[in-house]
Amino acid sequence: MTMQFKIYKEPELKDPYMVTGLPGVGYVAKLSADYLIKELKAELFEEFYSSSFPPYVLIKKDGTVELLKNELYYWKDDKLKNDLIIFTGNTQAISPEGQYEISNEVLNRAEKFKVKKLFATAAYVTGRHVEKPKVYGVATEQELVEELKKYEVLPMDAGSISGTNGLLFGLAKLRKIQSICLLSETPGYMTPSGRVLTDVKSAQALLEVLSKMLDIKIDMKPLEKEAKMAEEFVQKMEELERRWAEEMRRSVTPPPKDIYI
C-alpha cells in the first residue's frame, strides 16, 4: 500500500477535539462531517491519497475530475476553548488493511495535535423507517459512557462497528485518546440498483447531539432544507437508476477466459 499526503497548511490548534465521518450506510457519518465543515467554514489542511482506495475517479458537475481522497479540516474556536479537527473524504479504503492503515495515519495526526477527545460518527442500520432517529453511543472508557447519558444518548451493550469509522474510534483507545462513537439510526434502504439512500434526517439527529457535546452552535435550518431536497432528488434518481440497472447488467467486464490450466 502506498499513500500520498498533500499538506496545505500546518495549523496551530488549542486543545482540539476531533470529529471523524467517512461515507457509509445512509451517508450519515459523511453528511454529519460535511455539514459541520460547511457551517463552521472549517479549512482544509491536509489530503490523503491511497492505493487502497477504489480504483476510479469521479466526474464533477463542471466536467473536471475529482480524485478519491480523505481530508483533514480545522476550525478555530471563537470561545478559545477547544479548536476542532474534522476528518472526512469521498471514499473509504476498500481493503481491511487499508482501513487499518488510514485509521492509524489519522490517529498519528490526533497525537501530533494533542487531540483531547475524538468523536467518531457512524450509522446504526435498523432496516425500518423511523420518524425521529435515535442516537446511540459507545466509548473507550466507562466514565465517558456515563457522560453520554447527560446528552440522552442511548447506551449499547453488544454488536460491532465496522469500517474506518469504527476502527478510528477503537484504535484511539490503544493510543489512550478518549473517544466516543455516536451511531444514528438509519433504515439502510436501497434503490433498485443497489444504492443506499442518503439519510439527512439521521445525520440531523446525530448533529443535534454532537453540537451539544462540542458546545458549538450550528444552524440546523439549511440541513432541513437539504433533507427535503434530498428526498425529491432521491425519487428522481430511483427512476433513473432502475433504468440504468437494467442496462448495466449486460455490461460488466468479463473475467479472462482461461482454457488450459
Next chain:
Amino acid sequence: MTMQFKIYKEPELKDPYMVTGLPGVGYVAKLSADYLIKELKAELFEEFYSSSFPPYVLIKKDGTVELLKNELYYWKDDKLKNDLIIFTGNTQAISPEGQYEISNEVLNRAEKFKVKKLFATAAYVTGRHVEKPKVYGVATEQELVEELKKYEVLPMDAGSISGTNGLLFGLAKLRKIQSICLLSETPGYMTPSGRVLTDVKSAQALLEVLSKMLDIKIDMKPLEKEAKMAEEFVQKMEELERRWAEEMRRSVTPPPKDIYI
C-alpha cells in the same frame, strides 16, 4: 501488513508448554483456551494488533469498546515442572498471509521462551450431533503420535487442518518445536442467520484430554454449568438472529456504481 505489540510483562518461565486456541467452528478451540486461562488464573503478558484482522470493533456489555486482538497469557506451575503460555484472542486474521504471519509471531515467542511442547486445539467438524464428542490427535513426529494413544486420543490419517490453529501446529515443525494438535468433534451446526453455535461439550471433551497431558487439575464443574447456560442462550439468540437476518438482507453496503469504464 502492520502489527502492533503491547507488552505488559516479561515473565520468566521454566520449561514452558504452550497451548493455542483461536475462534473457529463451534468456538471449541477458543472456549478451551479461555477456560484454561480462567481456571488457572493465567496472567495476560502481551497483546497483538494486526491490520490483517477484520476491520471492526466490538461493543462490550458495559458500553465500552473492545478491539480485535490476539493475546498471550502465562501461568506459573505450582509443581515447578512446566509453566504454561496460552495463546488466544477474539479473532483470527482474515487473509491467509495474515494467518501465516501471526503464526510466525507466536512461534517467535515460543522460541524465545524455549517452549518444550506446543498443544494446538481445533474443531473436527462432523456434521452430526454426538452424545460424547471424541478427541482426535495429530503430531509433528511419529513418537508423539504414539504418546497420544496413552491418552485415548484417536489417530487421524488424512485430511487437513485450516486456519491459524492448524498453521501454528504445522509451522512449529519447521522450527523443530514438538507439537500436538487436538481436534474435538463438533457438529458445526449453524443458526438460520449463518452463525455457528458455541459447542461447550466439545471443548469439555478436549479439556479433559488436554489437562491430563499437561498434568494439571482443573475443575470441570463451572464449564458444565456454562454448557447448560450456553444452550439456553443459544435458543434465545436463534430467534433474534432469524429476525435480524431478515432485516440485514436489505442493508448491505452497495458496491460503487461505475458507469464509464
Next chain:
Amino acid sequence: MTMQFKIYKEPELKDPYMVTGLPGVGYVAKLSADYLIKELKAELFEEFYSSSFPPYVLIKKDGTVELLKNELYYWKDDKLKNDLIIFTGNTQAISPEGQYEISNEVLNRAEKFKVKKLFATAAYVTGRHVEKPKVYGVATEQELVEELKKYEVLPMDAGSISGTNGLLFGLAKLRKIQSICLLSETPGYMTPSGRVLTDVKSAQALLEVLSKMLDIKIDMKPLEKEAKMAEEFVQKMEELERRWAEEMRRSVTPPPKDIYI
C-alpha cells in the same frame, strides 16, 4: 507487488504528449492506442511486467508464448512540434493497488519526459447500439473542458471512470500534468460466454477526435476494413464460445477440501 522494467531505448523527446489506452470494455481504449502505434509506426521503448497482472500467459498464433505486459512507445513528430508517447498493453493490473501503482509508474515517465498533455482514452458503456458513437470528455482543469468544445466533444457532469485508464487521467492532476480523458460510446454487449465484443466503430469515433487534438493525420481506411473483419470474426467466435462455455462449466479448479477447522 513486484515490477520488472525492460528498457529498450532512452528516446529524446520534444515537448511530448502522452496517449494512454489499456484493454477495457469493448477494447475501445486499447484499439485506439494500438491503431495509433501501427499507423504512426511508433517504436517500443519500455515494457512493464508486474505481479499484479493476471497469473497467466498467452499463446500466439505462431505457437510461441506472450507474457502479459504494459508497454511504452514513442513517435517523433515530423512537424517537430510535439512528439508522442503511447502507453498500452495486453492486460490491466487486477488488484486496485496494482492499478494505482502502475498508473504512478506511467506518470513517473510522464514527468521524466516532461509530458505537456496527457490524453487518456476510455469507453462509455451505454447498453444500447448506436449508429454513430458520440465522444465525451472530462479534464483536469476548467480551461481544458472549454477547449474540448472546439472539437465537438460532449461534456460530462457526473459519474466515475474506473480502472487504470481512469486513474492515469485523475492522478495526473496530483502531479499538475494537464490531462484529458476521452470516452467513446459503446454498447458493452457480451457474447453468451461472457466476453465483451471489440467495438471498432467506437474506437474510430475516438480516434477522429484524438487525431485532431494531437494535430496528426492518420489514415482511417484500414480501421474501417478492420471494423468489417472484426464483425465477421465476432460472429464465428460467438458460436465457438457458446460451445466452450458449455464445457468450461465442468472444469473450474476446485477449492481445497478442508474438513477439520
Next chain:
Amino acid sequence: MTMQFKIYKEPELKDPYMVTGLPGVGYVAKLSADYLIKELKAELFEEFYSSSFPPYVLIKKDGTVELLKNELYYWKDDKLKNDLIIFTGNTQAISPEGQYEISNEVLNRAEKFKVKKLFATAAYVTGRHVEKPKVYGVATEQELVEELKKYEVLPMDAGSISGTNGLLFGLAKLRKIQSICLLSETPGYMTPSGRVLTDVKSAQALLEVLSKMLDIKIDMKPLEKEAKMAEEFVQKMEELERRWAEEMRRSVTPPPKDIYI
C-alpha cells in the same frame, strides 16, 4: 508475502534441464513431476514455504503433519549429458502475486544452475473423455516450436496457460531461458463434491513425450498399475465425498455479523 527456504544440499549440476509440475486440473503436471522423481530416484535439495500458500496443513497417513510446500529435486545424468532439476510441491500459491513471486524464485535457481532448457507441464482441459490423450506444446521461440513437431507434439495457436505452471514457462522467456510447455489433454471431470479426478492416463501421455525430449528412459509399467489403482480409488472416494459434501454444506465458517456500519 514472506517466504522461507530450507536448503538441504547444494548440488553441482552439469548443463541441467529443468522440469516443473505443480498441482492443477487432473493433477496432470504434479503426477508427471512426481513420477519422474520416483523413477529417477531424484534427490530433494531445497524446500520453499510461503505465506501465499493456502492457510492449512495436511495430515499424513502415519498421523503426522505435512506442511504445504514447494520442492526442488535434482538427478545426476548417467550419460553425463544433462543433469535434471525437478520443481514440484503439494500446493500452489493462491494469490496471483504469490504465483508470480514463486515463479521468479524458481527462475532464480534456474539461472544460478545455468539451466539449458525448461520443460513446464500443464493440463489441457477439454471437458470430454478421450481414449488416448493428445499432447500439445507451446514454446518461447519459433525454433523450439519446430522442434516439437519431431516429437509429434501438436501445436497451439491461441488461448492462455494459467497458474504457476504457465507463469514459470512464460517468465523464463524474460530471462532468455529456452522453455517449452507441454499440455496433456484431460477431461477435467469433477466428483459431486467439486474435486477434480487424478488423470493418470493424461500424465502418462505427457511423460512419454517428455522422456523422449529429455532422452531418459523411465519404466511406464508402475504408472499403468497406478492408473488402474487410481480409478478404483476414485470410485470409492466419489461415494464418500458425496456424503461429505452433504454434511459440509452446513458447516462453513460464517462471516462476522456486523450490525452497525
